Amino acid sequence: MLNVVIPIAFALVVAAAALNFWRLLRGPSAPDRILALDTLYVNAIALLVLLGIHLGSALYFEAALLIALMGFVGTVALCKYLLRGDIIE
Amino acid sequence: MLDYLLSFLILTGAIFTFIGSLGLARLRDFYTRLHGPTKATTLGVGSLLIASAVFFSTRGEGISLHEVLVTLFLFITAPVSAHLLSKAALHLRLKSLAALPEEAVQKNIGD
Amino acid sequence: MHRLLPHPILAPALAGIWLLLANSLAPGQIVLGLLLGWAIPFFTLRFWPEAVRIYKPLTLLRFTAMVLLDIVRANFTVARLILGNPQRLRPAFVIVPLELRSELAISLLANTICLTPGTVSALLAPDNKSLLVHALNTTDPDALAATIKQRYETPLKEVFEPC
Numbered sequence: 297m298l299n300v301v302i303p304i305a306f307a308l309v310v311a312a313a314a315l316n317f318w319r320l321l322r323g324p325s326a327p328d329r330i331l332a333l334d335t336l337y338v339n340a341i342a343l344l345v346l347l348g349i350h351l352g353s354a355l356y357f358e359a360a361l362l363i364a365l366m367g368f369v370g371t372v373a374l375c376k377y378l379l380r381g382d383i384i385e
Numbered sequence: 386m387l388d389y390l391l392s393f394l395i396l397t398g399a400i401f402t403f404i405g406s407l408g409l410a411r412l413r414d415f416y417t418r419l420h421g422p423t424k425a426t427t428l429g430v431g432s433l434l435i436a437s438a439v440f441f442s443t444r445g446e447g448i449s450l451h452e453v454l455v456t457l458f459l460f461i462t463a464p465v466s467a468h469l470l471s472k473a474a475l476h477l478r479l480k481s482l483a484a485l486p487e488e489a490v491q492k493n494i495g496d
Numbered sequence: 497m498h499r500l501l502p503h504p505i506l507a508p509a510l511a512g513i514w515l516l517l518a519n520s521l522a523p524g525q526i527v528l529g530l531l532l533g534w535a536i537p538f539f540t541l542r543f544w545p546e547a548v549r550i551y552k553p554l555t556l557l558r559f560t561a562m563v564l565l566d567i568v569r570a571n572f573t574v575a576r577l578i579l580g581n582p583q584r585l586r587p588a589f590v591i592v593p594l595e596l597r598s599e600l601a602i603s604l605l606a607n608t609i610c611l612t613p614g615t616v617s618a619l620l621a622p623d624n625k626s627l628l629v630h631a632l633n634t635t636d637p638d639a640l641a642a643t644i645k646q647r648y649e650t651p652l653k654e655v656f657e658p659c
Contacts, residue, residue: 301392305399305433312406312426319409319418327474328415334466335409335422341455342402342430345437349395354441357451364455368462375469379476401571408578417587419616420632421578427611428571451519464610464617471618471630483587483630 302350309346313339330374337367387443394436401429414482415474423467431456505548507533548600552655559651566612573614577633589618590629590637592644597624601656608648615640 313336320332341360348356408421434452441449478485507530514529515521537544550556577585596602602624606617609629619628634640 297388297392301395305395308399308403312403315406315410325415325477325479327470327477327479328418331419331422331470332409335406335426338422338426338430338459339402339406342398342433345433349437349440354449361455364458368466371466372469375473378473401575404575404578411578412582416630417585417632419630420574420614423610423616424571424574425578428567449519451516454513454516460611461607464607467610467616468606468618471616475619481587482585483589485589
């Protein structure tokens with residue numbers, strides 16, 4: 297059962313990432329691109345978790361956690377830049 | 386039985402992740418696009434992470450709960466990023482399908 | 497008491513997060529977690545100006561359960577709206593006047609709004625008196641504001657503010 301479901305899930309998440317990528321390239325505005333990038337981070341977490349289940353290894357968890365942390369900080373920094381024109385005041 | 390639960394969680398997770406990105410690609414203005422990733426994607430990845438926690442907890446090497454940490458973190462940070470993004474969008478006066486509440490934006494952001 | 501343990505809720509929360517991160521319940525990890533939970537609030541005291549007090553823990557539990565259910569329900573609603581015809585969406589900005597005063601309660605309310613029924617909090621007035629909310633599909637903005645106030649704001653007010 298899992299052998300069937302996991303490839304389907306991989307396909308769906310990769311399709312999601314492709315849609316995000318399309319939005320990232322197309323824009324049209326800066327916040328759109330930031331949102332696409334943020335969603336891409338979250339999809340990367342999903343891919344890592346799926347890979348972890350597929351390979352039966354918990355090693356990838358730390359990478360997922362780091363992506364979650366860094367993705368959030370990156371999004372906040374970019375938004376701050378749009379709001380203030382500066383990151384560190 | 387466990388297999389069915391895991392498959393269900395993984396499939397729901399993947400489908401919601403996909404729907405979130407579909408919303409991002411499909412909807413017509415920034416403010417409505419914001420809804421897909423903040424809700425659907427967050428729940429989708431949350432459900433995948435729960436599947437992972439169940440999977441590693443039932444392999445006989447003790448309970449594995451650290452996935453809960455990522456889920457918790459995502460559920461706390463997704464709204465914060467959404468709030469900041471919409472604040473930035475209002476600051477840039479991105480055009481919207483709904484009427485922008487001009488006086489509220491003027492008063493609150495200033496320039 | 498107050499000097500030794502400035503944030504009685506933050507400390508166990510940090511200890512719990514440490515245990516989740518270490519992914520173990522070994523006695524050594526528990527002691528280390530409690531130590532970290534006690535020490536970190538000390539060194540970051542300046543970032544936590546107001547002490548958090550929970551007046552009604554039971555209401556908080558009920559609120560959390562309700563929000564979790566609402567998150568799942570909201571996701572199905574949003575999924576249906578995304579899959580439907582985008583031309584037929586009726587997005588709107590809604591201004592929700594706030595009665596909450598505690599900053600923690602306001603940020604929790606904003607987060608809850610983002611995760612539940614097709615709404616994203618967009619802007620908090622500088623005087624904390626109102627919250628601008630963007631709704632994905634609504635025909636009656638006033639009813640939406642009333643629902644948010646009654647469903648989410650009232651319990652938060654009970655939990656975090658003395659009556």
